[in-house]
Amino acid sequence: MRCHYCEWRCELGPEKYGVCKMYFSDGETIKERFPHRWCTCGVLAIESIPFYHVYPGSRCMTIGTSSCNFNCKYCANGFIAKQDPVEMQRDMLDLSPREMVRIAQKLGCHHIVFNVNEPAVSLDSLYDVAKEAQAAGIGMGCLTNGYTTPESTELLASIFSFFNISLKGLSPEFNREYIGIPSPEPILRTIKRLAEISHVEVATPVIQGVNDHELDEMAGLIAGIDPEIPWHVFRLLPEDEMKDAQYPNIELINEALVSARSKLFNIYFHNFVGSDWVNTLCPECGTTVIERFSLGCGGDKLQRFLCNDGRCPSCGRGIRLLGDRVAWDRQGGAV
């Protein structure tokens, strides 16, 4: 039986677990090997994940499972995503959907966001959590590599209401060598589809000298889908198999984004402490409408929110956001 969750479309059997090693088949259905096993339930500001245009200032419970369907050479979470999931289980939290949602409430979180590994490897569990979360009035979002099949993209859209999709590179050579996939086409298809029906932001880690020459083309492709899609360009830190690589030069990457900024309204360049390029500017008049502070490595914060009615305070142009600004302590988090 073939898996239909991602474009690897692996042959599964009772002891055949596919590329991600997270599913098996009993001959009739696809089943998770490790349902409802989580590697964390942390607390992060939504800007840190990053989502810059979703419920600014809100508090998220961040979750993850184990494994991945990609093999990126520079994975920052390789100590989870690249490990054998069997080995990982001894450290995982075993929490039912109801328990997950209750913990989110105890932590005072407004959303649950999957951000450690790839949600496509744990779709059934996430679907169960989403049902429980929806009943409790808690929304869900995720980071994803977008390598889902068309049918599982629809499933993703039924679970999550906001997405940050990683577009890592365009050339087949890059995708083969650095990501381990034959083509980025499924990812572009997923961005297009989810942008039609949901809130989408896109993230691209830049490896200087490897994929920085594609930035302009990527911006053009994203703009062709929707120029309002926020694009997060990450300064990639040397990690994992690339830990000996050079640190990307911030000025050079920023210069490479000059042309891209004429194509997309919201380009952010961060993943380093103190970035100057994390504020939202009005696309019409250039007024700063949202100010943020970046600590890099998952530490971005909302500082000032200046478009209370969703409009630029100077010219009145609408600023595309999913949801309103949320006070950090709105939920209270009472136990």
Next chain:
Amino acid sequence: MSLAIVDAREWQNMFDLRTGAKVEAGGTRVEMMKDVLKKFPYPGDMDPGSNRWVSDIALDLIGAYHPRFVFLNYARQYFSIRYSAMDEAERKKMIRDVFAEVERFIGESGFTPIVVGRGGMTPLLEYIDLSKLDGLAICTHWSARYAGLHGPSSADLVRLNAHPQIEMIVEREALLRLFDGGGEDALRQPEYLLVAKKGYAFKTVSSVMRRPVMIHDADDYIPLFTPLGEVNDITAIRKLIEDNLREHRIALIFLEGVGINEFLLPLASCRNGKQWYCHEPGAAQYLSITSGRHRIFDYPAGYRSFDEDSGEKEYPLSGYFTSLPRDTIGEGIADRSIAVGNNSMFMHMVTGADMCVECFARNLSNQGALGVIHRQDK
């Protein structure tokens, strides 16, 4: 205004430390700080050159700023031993290396040392899983021995009291009494403090994801070496420094992950707590040393730090700190002081030194370095 200069290799930016607002500033000390950050990019927490980076920056600043008091923290051995599977011989070499680095610093600087091991490490035997309580357990930061318990049910307490790996459960009021706390001291304190037995670490929903090989040992006594005199309690170190600073240029040197058994200099055993409570090597231990009194309530073990982590929080570059701790040694002495370390944001918050340099690495991810200038008037 305290200035914060971030250095992300070949790129720097400057902020007001308290507000996070971008600022423009110049002057001798700003240029001095920019220069040293540029000259010595941070190699990473587990890089073999990480401890050398601490000495190199300190020696450079000593040459340029001429401080009388230096505060250093060496942490590479701690990160490596915590996360890397290594045998006894490899661990011993790592410890020898840090002592060699300390020796180099002392030799080249001519400072009189007070060397303190912040406590040893012990293999992680197993986690104590607290994720399924009716209440909420929080294990703060990198703590292993302590967890805070918020809003437990009576069933939680029955279960936890019977847990074979939990050494004790301490009510908030008992902890306040032990350290003469009251009033505002109770604000962040969880209702109960859970104490794990040696070798066990709490696993809570907010724990870090990377499983350690070794964890803090939370020793009752930690080692101290100095030719300046006898000290038997960590709260007496500050007075020793103040009593001798007129005669000596002093370097207070902290070694992370080093306990009495690993200490390679003649040592005095220093009491590291009170009654049953012993400090883990976190903010409380630092502040107790730099203030000369136990300070466990500023940012207590197991408190809900994330409740305070909004965008409005001041000191955005200072981790969970919401204000600059007062009454630290750097603040209290009239002489010039510097602090350099490769363990997170502690240098600029717990020492009060005029000029502070620290790595800006979080969860081993190397973002660069941070220089803080607290004082430009000495």
